[in-house]
Amino acid sequence: MDLLNVTSEPFSDNSVEDYQFHTYQPYIPGNLNYNDEIRIPIQDLDTFTAPCNSYLYIEGKLMKSDGTVATKLQFINNGIAFLFRELRYELNGIVVDSVRNVGLVSTIKNYLSYNENESVLLQNAGWFPNKSANQKILVDASGNFNVCIPLKLLMGFFEDFRKVIINMKQELVLIRSSNDNDAITSLDDTEIPKIDIQKLYWKVPHVTVSIQEQLRLNKTINKNVELPIKFRSWELIEYPSLSSTTRHTWPVKTTTKVETPRHVIVAFQNDRKNRITTDMSKFDHCDLKNIRIFLNSERYPYNDLFIDFENNKYATLFEMYANFQESYYSNKTNQPIFNPTDFKLHAPLAHIDCSRQKETLQTGSIVMRIEFETERPTSANTTAYCLILHERHFTYNPLTKIVKQY
Known part of the structure; x- marks a missing residue:
């Protein structure tokens, strides 16, 4: 001692x-x-x-x-x-x-x-x-x-x-x-x-x-x-205008094994862009009912979510949001910035943790797509955002000044 x-x-x-x-x-x-x-x-x-x-x-x-x-x-x-x-x-x-x-x-x-x-x-x-x-x-x-x-x-x-x-x-x-x-x-x-x-x-x-x-x-x-030089990069992909339906399939991107998504955050906004009467720092739930992502054939999360914002049934989605700090930063205790009520009002984000992956995803290219369902057909000018957090690896030589990406 x-x-x-x-x-x-x-x-x-x-x-x-x-x-x-x-x-x-x-x-x-x-x-x-x-x-x-x-x-x-x-x-x-x-x-x-x-x-x-x-x-x-x-x-x-x-x-x-x-x-x-x-x-x-x-x-x-x-x-x-x-x-x-x-x-x-x-x-x-x-x-x-x-x-x-x-x-x-x-x-x-x-x-x-x-x-x-x-x-x-x-x-x-x-x-x-x-x-x-x-x-x-x-x-x-x-x-x-x-x-x-x-x-x-x-x-x-x-x-x-x-x-x-x-x-x-x-x-x-x-x-x-x-x-x-x-x-x-x-x-x-x-x-x-x-x-x-x-x-x-x-x-x-x-x-x-x-x-x-x-x-x-x-x-x-x-x-x-x-x-x-190793770090996790933040990449945003935008779906500018969703079709007016309750089922959506979004082929987001194809990437290499080095930049495999480790965390994915999906957010929605309803007619907020370039309008000063709306707040671009706030997001909308758009009556989200279920969401999942696929990396090739691997699905995250494994189970359906059964979300119902109208009847305040979104505890599973909030739990996924609140668990981000433990998974991303290895924090022992999660301390989310919002309580469940403020989460629904200000930032009903869908955080999907795919940091733990099978060996089959570590070789070859990764095709990523998102499937989600809403309670009602999405309204006009509804935009979806997908924030992908993935690893990047560079090296630099202080003598020759050469920078390489892996």
Whole structure:
């Protein structure tokens, strides 16, 4: 027992001597308008950086299209993420991870990942999952706002890869959306939103290590070895308009064994896109009755769900949602952000865990399809989203600067 180990010495880790955030700006600082590509490079090849703990600092102003102060417009939950339609992380010019439709992807993923206590801290990033309809968030009376968004909220690479990057050029690429309608909500459409982003910085930790650790890392570099980068990527596939029927078969994609889906989250929205009178951070149950996915011939889940939202019979679906943290993060205790009532109102998501798979799925290609049933024929402009969480494997060589994907 440690209690009786009286000769032990106090533990002190001095391997990291300094840990400071450095600010990186876009190539063209003023290039922050609609549809602009915003590139933020890290050219310091002699530094050790920890991109996993990096964040975006964004400062701007919410106003009407004529430049005057908006009185009715307000940000939705995670609204700042909806200002960007694509996010990419590049290592020496090679795309390591990317996310399209950044706002929707991060909202769906984080509804499963974070609990209520963590959400209090993340309010600084614009994360307000339980905000009321009339609650104005982020902006002051003049419409000014500023946020710090940890990149682990937006992309799988930053969440999973918890090591320093050595001697490599890095770039963060953001592409702004064509308008701000999905980031904003209002009681009516009398005010057209315009969000002016005035500052956008990438804050990245620089790590200074002890002499002993420096020598060890230099030996690793000089050995000309490939260092692994493993993480789980987030990929969103959209079914823009469901047919008006109660039975749907959706052939989602064909993939290789390396990118076999491990978790699948299916969400529905009824006529919310590009309309400021609706909230894009909320989802609809669309009278879902049953859902299953097939990876080749393997079915998940094995049993039918027998969901009935009209009569509040969705306990099985909520249990699947609540078990995400234990399966994905190996948490001992699940702490879902929503209770069953709020789950139905705000985010009735179908999480399907397919992380445990037979050997037959580990060879060859994987054909994925989704089958689901609804109590009534789906209405016009109903969109289905499928968020696939799958593994990716890269290596990089800090000596030759070569990046490879496996």
